Amino acid sequence: MIEVEVKAKINSFDEIREKLGKINAIKIKTEHQEDRYFNSPVKDFRETDEALRIRETKSDEDHDLFITYKGPKIDKKSKTREEVEMKIEDRHKCIKIFENLGFKEVRTVVKDREYYKFENYEISLDNVYGLEPYMEIEISLEDNSDYYEAQNSIFELFKKLGIRDGFERTSYLELLEKLEKN
Numbered sequence: 001m002i003e004v005e006v007k008a009k010i011n012s013f014d015e016i017r018e019k020l021g022k023i024n025a026i027k028i029k030t031e032h033q034e035d036r037y038f039n040s041p042v043k044d045f046r047e048t049d050e051a052l053r054i055r056e057t058k059s060d061e062d063h064d065l066f067i068t069y070k071g072p073k074i075d076k077k078s079k080t081r082e083e084v085e086m087k088i089e090d091r092h093k094c095i096k097i098f099e100n101l102g103f104k105e106v107r108t109v110v111k112d113r114e115y116y117k118f119e120n121y122e123i124s125l126d127n128v129y130g131l132e133p134y135m136e137i138e139i140s141l142e143d144n145s146d147y148y149e150a151q152n153s154i155f156e157l158f159k160k161l162g163i164r165d166g167f168e169r170t171s172y173l174e175l176l177e178k179l180e181k182n
Helices: 012-023 092-099 147-160 174-182
Strands: 001-010 026-039 049-059 065-069 082-088 104-118 121-128 133-141
Touching: 001 147, 012 121, 012 147, 026 092, 026 121, 026 174, 049 104, 092 104, 104 174, 121 174, 133 147
Parallel strands: none
Antiparallel strands: 001 082, 001 133, 026 049, 026 104, 049 065, 065 082, 104 121, 121 133
């Protein structure tokens, strides 16, 4: 699956919630997420622009665990990339497998995320611990044949919501690491 995703820094969650209400976007859930990122013993994911993580999600209704692999970004404008995700049952066993294969845990990224649905878009408001407020808009595609069209429609939705700048291709992991270095 190809995930076409664009992220932007925003000024205020309340301001965006109000604008999402005006276009009739529907809030579908709120989650607490903890993403444990790992680096490969064979190649440096920072250099190859890949990611491997274990995500733990908690909401009032659910508690889930996923392994996610994200391939390199395929363009210069968005975070469009292949994504493969699988639900797992035991985080500790998965970490043990990764460690035994030589993978090293890099960092944990913690965030509270509100999900909204609008047409075929998934919109999230992200309160990432240690960062300013962000919003992501994404569309999932079966292949990358229409990703330019999907990408352009995401930028149009941002404009509709009054966001014309603050776009960021860097992952939350990279943003946190960059802040740490400064």
